[in-house]
Amino acid sequence: MKKNISHLLQPLDSSKPNSFSNIEKADPAPLKNRPENAGRRNFLQKASLGGLSLGGLMMLPVEDTIAHTTSKVNRLSNPSELKITDMRVAQYGNVPILKIYTNQGIHGLGDVRDGADKRYALMLKSRILGENPCNIEKIFKTIEQFGGHGRQGGGVSGVEMALWDLAGKAYGVPLYMLLGGKFRDKVRIYVDTPTMPDPDQFAEKMKERVDMGFTMLKMDIGIGLIKDIEDTLTNKDPWMPLRGWTDRDVMSHAQTRHQHTHIQITQKGLEKMVEFAAKARAKVGYEIPLAIDHFGHMGYNEMIKLAHAFEPYNIAWLEDLIPWQNTEQWKRITESITTPTLTGEDTYHKKNFKDLIETRAVDIVHPDPGSAGGYLQTKKIGDYAEEFEIGMAIHHAASPITFMGTVHAAAATYNFIGLEHHSVDNPWWESLVTGIDGPLVENGYAKVPESPGIGLELNEDEVKRRLRPGEEFFAPTDEWNELKSWDRTWS
Structure with a gap:
């Protein structure tokens, strides 16, 4: 007995959200325009x-x-009619997670970088409400003036990253495709290692990283490790104690530019610091790249001295020896040593990398999407560095949301070297997200997701469990809705 299919032949009701008349609207390439x-x-x-x-x-x-042939058509998104309706924040630890909402029920996720103030992003809300989130470059042009170096770039960068996630979902494609496609299916990870006071313990920690499958390592070796050993440092007393980056005193060691501390390292100090690298190499061998970071605030002459002492251990790169802004001093260091130099995790915007790149002041650029301006700015920085035969490593120390978003940016950039994983010792870090098979990093690599946007979503129950004391889970932010200033910076 034949089934009655006359109902399928009736005129389609375009007012209904599941009407077949919307199939063409949901597809960014209209059927009538296809070859x-x-x-x-x-x-x-x-x-x-x-x-x-x-x-x-x-x-x-x-x-x-x-029904079957139309089952995967996205009827929820009509990209040309998308509008931003809200932006909210949920913070765990020192990482504010950003969520941008739209009139079509889809959303985008980003971070306001680790250690940044969520208000860097919230102040931008009134400037993006009502905009089409797929016009990312247009929105970036509106808000880029409010970005700054270091954590001050976190607001603009967080918004940009959330927009890319949203656009990928709207068009139903993974982020890397919106950035021009991918060069690699998996992205190499280098793992950061916290400072440990004993060289043997440090070396054992590095070996544990290798046993976990990591094929690229970084270790923090700074003058804080030797500050209590007699005759290792000259002129340390005015700066004691050598506190960390949380020290806000403008006259402290942590807040004083390297050249102005006039701290010098002695031969004994060099030997004590080099011992950490020597014992690490003895444990992990020489085939695995081993980089070094967090030396402390000393002038460029001392950094050249230190770099020569490390040369026998074939260091992958020496990171942030001096402030990134000191281009001429970076060039002096780079031309005086054989070990590659690297900087850039606190640098905002491609335009501020240009001097470092064009003068070849460093061997490798090192943007953090959370400060640089987001995913596209990171790729632009890498692409520009490639023109000058300079490679790019990427810094990251925030949530798994932007970690995987950065995986997309790394996959889409030709001269990429390695992406930092700063949370390998955090047992619950990966549980903050869902929608992707774990682990996120396996045998030293992160597989590039193929799902729309960045390819994963928040595990809301876990995020709520890890909220910073006093924070709410994406609480309303209506007080940031109204634009109250004239932002143009020229007449």
């Missing part, structure tokens, strides 16, 4: 959706065939 020779290919592709063969499809009733 004629694509028709057969499109039909065969639709016929194979969900694993059905063409032969199997032919055996289905007409209404089932139509």
Whole structure:
């Protein structure tokens, strides 16, 4: 007995959200504009959706065939009519997670970098409400003036990253495709290692990293490790104690530019610091790249002295020896040593990398998407460095949301070297997200997600469990809705 299919032949009601008249709207490439020779290919592709063969499809009733071949059409998003309706923050630890909402029920996720103030992003809300989130470069042009170096770049960068996630979801494609496609299916990870006071313990920690499958390592070796050993440092007393980056006193060691401390390292001090690298190499061998960071605030002459002492241990790079702004001093260091130099995690915007790149003041650039201006700015920095035969490593120390977003940016950048993983010792870090098979990093690499946007979502229960004391889970931010200033910076 034949089924009655007359209802399928009735005029379509365009007012209904699931009407077939919306199929063309949901597809960024309208059917009527497609090349004629694509028709057969499109039909065969639709016929194979969900694993059905063409032969199997032919055996289905007409209404089932139509239902099946349209089952993966995204009817929730019409990108040309998307509007930003809200922006909220949920903070765990020192990482504010950013969520941008739209009028079509899809959202985008980003971070306001580790250690940054969520208000860097919230102040931008009134400037992006009502905008189409897929116009990312246009929105970036509106808000880029409010970005700054270090954590001050976190607001603009967080918004930019959330917009890319949102756009990928709107068009139903992974982020890397919006950045021009990928050069690699998996991204190499280098793992950061916290400072340990004993060289043997430090070396053992590095060996544990290798046993975990990591193929690229970084260790923090600074003058704080030797400050209590007699005759290792000259002129340390005015700066004692050598406190960390949380020290806000403008006259402290942590807040004084390197050249102005006039701390010098002695031969004994050099030997004590080099011992950490020597014992690490003895444990992990020489085939694995081993980089060094966090030396302390000393002038460029001392850094040249230190770099020569490390040379026998074939160091992958020496990171942030002096402030990134000191281009001429960086060039002196780079031309005086054989070990590669690297900087840039606190640098905002491609334009501020140009001097470092054009003068070849460093061997490797090192943007953090959370400060640099987001994913596209990071790729632009890498692409510009490539023109000058300079490589790019990427810094990251925030949530798994932007970690995986950065994986997309790294996959799309030709001269990429390695991406930092700063949370390998945090047992619950990966549990903050869902929608992707774990672990996020396996055998030293992160697989590039193929799902739309960055490819994962928040595990809301886990985020709520880890909220910073006093913080709420994406609480309303209506007080930031109204624009109250004239932002133009020129007349």
